Structure formats: structure tokens, C-alpha cells
Amino acid sequence: MSMTPExxxxxxxxxxxxxxxxxTALLGKTRVVQLALTALVSDGHLLLEDYPGTGKTSLARAIAQSVRGTSSRIQFTPDLLPGxxxxxxxxxQKRGEFExxxxxxxxxxVLADEINRASPKTQSALLEVMEEGRVTIDGHTHSVGRPFMVIATQNPVEQAGTYRLPEAQLDRFVMKTTxxxxxxxATISILENAGTRSHDSVLPSVISSENVVEMAALAQTVHIEPAVLDYIARLIEATRIAPEVRLGVSVRGALALVRCAKTWAAVQGRHFVLPDDVKALAGPVLTHRLILDPEAEFDGVTPDSVIAQVLIDVAPPAERETVA
Incomplete structure (x- = not known):
């Protein structure tokens, strides 16, 4: 059953x-907040590559409070273990069994702060839970529940003592933004409230966690035409044959773009996806999934410029079918 206009x-x-x-907790960042919430409602995770002190922790806490959920912060360090x-x-010892x-x-x-500072072994502990929403310990599976989103951060400047995120883990983030x-x-407004520490403020909840799960299910009923799916497929294929790219977007990336485009259409109050929804999210959803050719990187080519060129080269569908 497809989503109705109402x-x-x-x-x-x-x-x-x-x-x-x-x-109210993150002033002047409407676009980033929209992307973060789109990732949440699309059952995805968000990677923030940004400088220290830009409000990453405030974003995670504000989202958790707004949806009446729980939040936690993990400071990733080289000595952090998977457990x-x-x-x-x-x-x-009293019960004589493991608990x-x-x-x-x-x-x-979950805010995974400076995720690239942990060892690859610890980073890999996130692979199962980010993909399947559960962890397996000693042969027993434990669900983390829903909604569930990891907001991971990494510092783009200080790279000493860091480990590059493996491609398999990058692919599990539905979006990357800054x-x-x-x-x-916004800076003036922040300075006017300098006497109030950000972690002391508590936002009122707007919806419940159950409502988020309902919205996630509803978003996936948004209608998407075969012509738009064909457009997405052609975009993905174009990233794989681009001369500057060594490894293009995976099938998981294509599925992520479809899920997010459906959510983005619903955010605009529409029950069907337009090519413009795909264009609006192509950058955040696809750029971190590209591996560029070393020579292209040396020449100053970036994943953003590759996706921008792909959007120019690949023509969107010209007409839209009538949606009831």
C-alpha cells in the first residue's frame, strides 16, 4: 500500500x-538537522567529518531528546576494546553463570566520537550492529531495538594516531555530511547564552520512539516510479565507469539512495519521489562510498566533484507518470 497525500x-x-x-540546540543548521533526521527515519547511520567544537554531541543529544529516546557517547581511543x-x-560467582x-x-x-582513533578491530565491532541492529556475544544475539542510529565523527585535520575507516564500514553509513x-x-545567539552549558539544557520531546518507527515504515511506502529507479541505477553505474574513480558505489549505496529519497519526498509533503529528491541527496549518500584513483586525488579531484559531474552527465527522466 502506497502512502496517501494526507x-x-x-x-x-x-x-x-x-x-x-x-x-533550538543547534542554531542555523537546518540542512544538517534535516539530513540527520532523514538518516534516522531511513533506518540509517550518519558520518560527520568535522572540526572539534561544532556541536556534534549537541546534535546527537538533541535528536534523542526530541524523539524521547536514549543517547550514549563513546569516545573512541586506540586502547578501546570491542567489548x-x-x-x-x-x-x-553467586549464580554460577555468565551474565x-x-x-x-x-x-x-549513539555518538561514536572520533571513530577513526580506534583500532580496526574495535571499529569492526560496529559492522554487525550497524547493518542488522543486533550484537552477537558468545553465540547469543542481542537486539539494540529501534529506533537506532550511530552518529560517528572524525576529525579531518588531526590525523596523527588515526586509522582510516575500512570501505565496508563506510558503506554502512547511509550519509556523510559536515x-x-x-x-x-547564529554565533551571536550562541554567545548570548554562553552562561548555559549545552549539556545542561533539556529539550522537550516532540514524538515518541514508537512514532519514529512508524514514520520509518510509512516513508518506505512512498511511491517511486520505474523511471526514477532507472535514473538511480544509471547514476550508480556512472560512478563505476568515471575515469577518476577506482571503486564506484555499491548496491548497498544504491539501496540507501532509494530509501533516503523516499523519506526526503515525504519530508516535502509528497507521496511520490521526484528526480530532484535523488539529486538533493546524491552528495551526502554517495560521496563517501567512492574510492578515487590516486593520480586523480593528486590532481585535486574530490568525491564531491565526481558526483557533481555525474549529476550533470546523467539525464533525469523527462516526464512523470500520474500517481493516484
Missing amino acids: QATWFADVFNRVVTNVE DVTGMSIYD FHRGPIFASI LGYPDHR
């Missing part, structure tokens, strides 16, 4: 109310 209107209204609520993230089984102690990954919104510094007006 459901699309309701979806957009609720989504925008959550955006407005989160923006410090997922949890571990500890022997209870599972949950790690900080068991939360609605917060950036606030504009002049």
Missing part, C-alpha cells in the same frame, strides 16, 4: 516540528 502532509508536519525542536562498545559476558552486561551501543542515538561553523547571526 499521510504525506502529516509526515512533513511532524518531521518539521522535530527539526524545529532540534534547531567496551558492544558489552561483554561477565561470570557471576551479559550491555555496552553503550544499546541506545537510540556541520561546519555557525554563521554570524
